[in-house]
Amino acid sequence: MCGVFGAFSSNHFVAEEVYLGLSALQHRGQESAGVAWIDSGGRVNAIKGMGLLHEALSQGVLAETPAKAAIGHVRYSTAGGSMIQNAQPICANYAQGPVAVVHNGNLTNFNDLRSTLESRGAIFQSTSDTEAILQLLAHQPRRRPFEALLRALAEVRGAYSLVVLIEEGLVAARDPWGFRPLALGRKGDDYYVASESCAFNLLGASFVRDVEPGEVLLINESGMTSYRLPVKCERKWVCSFEFVYFARPDSVIEGRSVYRVRQEMGRKLAKNCPAAGADFVASFPDSGTTAALGFAAESGMPFEAAVVRNRYVGRTFIQPTQKVRELGVRIKLSPSPELFRGRNAVLVDDSLVRGTTAGLVVSMIRECKALSVHLRISSPPVQYPCFYGIDTPSNGELAAAKHSQAEIARSIGADSLCYLSKDEMVEAIGLPDNSLCTACFDGKYVSAHDAECSSSHACREIFD
Ligand code: SF4
Known part of the structure; x- marks a missing residue:
């Protein structure tokens, strides 16, 4: 990218x-x-x-x-x-x-x-x-x-x-x-x-x-x-991941406001993956925040800016090595003990690629003595590599390519994990299914015929 x-x-x-x-x-x-x-x-x-x-x-x-x-x-x-x-x-x-x-x-x-x-x-x-x-x-x-x-x-x-x-x-x-x-x-x-x-x-x-x-x-x-x-x-x-994560929310792509699309993704997630009994919605800032606002609006739960981001370090996804990525999370994201202690939280992120960031943040929230952490992802599981300019070169790095949803939830330490479905994502984007690339979610790449x-x-x- x-x-x-x-x-x-x-x-x-x-x-x-x-x-x-x-x-x-x-x-x-x-x-x-x-x-x-x-x-x-x-x-x-x-x-x-x-x-x-x-x-x-x-x-x-x-x-x-x-x-x-x-x-x-x-x-x-x-x-x-x-x-x-x-x-x-x-x-x-x-x-x-x-x-x-x-x-x-x-x-x-x-x-x-x-x-x-x-x-x-x-x-x-x-x-x-x-x-x-x-x-x-x-x-x-x-x-x-x-x-x-x-x-x-x-x-x-x-x-x-x-x-x-x-x-x-x-x-x-x-x-x-x-x-x-x-x-x-x-x-x-x-x-x-x-x-x-x-x-x-x-x-x-x-x-x-x-x-x-x-x-x-x-x-x-x-x-x-x-x-x-x-x-x-x-x-x-057209790359669907631009709407999920890459693009800035104040951009418009193919006539669709990225902000509105992400908000709609969060609303659909709240409808189909509710977290009954949770006290509030938080996000992985900034990438999950717009979807978390949609989730909060749909569910009626309050949104709390309970994970604070250090704005002076870069985004973990675009760091070049696993070691830097892992170190980067603790430097970059900090859950607030005052907000998580003794409460049940829904944590929304835009995507789950390697699962490294989610695992570290959930364990930091546990250290804050949260009662439960329910992870909600506003895109489908990433199961296939991208050959069109994104750094997910092999299946080996993708959590959802190797593990079931229950295994991922366990390894991350979340009480529950739920993703947006591909159909819901496409509906939220609001463009015809056959005008979007969704290959990293469903493995449907440009056909050999079309590539020619x-x-x-x-x-x-x-x-x-
Ligand atoms: S595979 Fe397609 S949808 Fe996924 S990141 Fe690459 S271009 Fe975007």
Whole structure:
């Protein structure tokens, strides 16, 4: 999971706005950050660093950077390790000019692409799958970058929400399946693209719409032009986990408020998994809080902010190792003994992936002498890995892939455990079942047939 942002203005410099936009997307990646622009000499420039945005980049330097178009990235690694070589934007000055790319998603045919490109002489500088897109461009040295990019996108499979900077303008592209979100914003004649619409609020820009699956936008002095990858997919595969956990609650995806969806998930959970006799509802802050509010409203129980979060450490789910994750929970979450002592609690979280955080928090609540702790999860059991840009690479790490619900409740130390069903989750999201990806819950991945759609004949005919 990563955050991407791009800005174009015909009358003012935008590098600092990219920095500010990235600050609203920090929840999507905390390992590295970077911003790129094309200078007056026609060369691509970038500054990148490891860590949080303010550690990695200097806002002051970006405020002084004379660029009317710029792109940026906050990274959490899913393909390639956590190292500065893999920090984005990935940039090059090649035969056809400067190019910089930022990517959210995961290319499922990266290994094949890399082997093919290396056999043609490509030298990869990083282990990031995003570099394959740049290499595909460079291997079409006589084509203008925008056309070369469209052709490159016909070769890649999997999930990509991309923002690209070339001399022809700022480009935003979303894969034909629509796995990862990508939003278009506008303020007067200035255009913005971002992983989530929440990034526009800070800049006073309006959210215009989602970039459509298979759509490529070219934004420059002439305005914005929309192109379609000549691809016919049978259906969309919008990531349901964005609604469950990844996206910020003040974002809107596919016309659905993430806040309202999470609240509805909590309401449905309260209807179908009530915890009779409990005294109050608490949450794992912040990810479970919106669903917990829905649970409390539906059940009539009071909501108490009984687990306090230290806001100055990152989210446990996006820490790269198990050891750091386990240490991180005690640093980050602290149940209040005053609120739990002698009382029966319902504890709501958005998801249960490895079960590590839930187990540690429930044991801390037991230390507070709670009478009972009933764990409620506002999504279905995560049983399958994600191949589209989320760090759940193997079944071995997923609690629900190995253990029954009763075993998980026992190992976590909860008095009861109950999940939202997949159908309830889909109803709460409010989009048609056949437009959502739910693969990590039900194992239904993009079919081989649909995965082939981007190499269709029609695609090649239009380009040729
Ligand atoms: S497998 Fe899960 S996390 Fe991955 S894209 Fe599908 S719904 Fe999202």
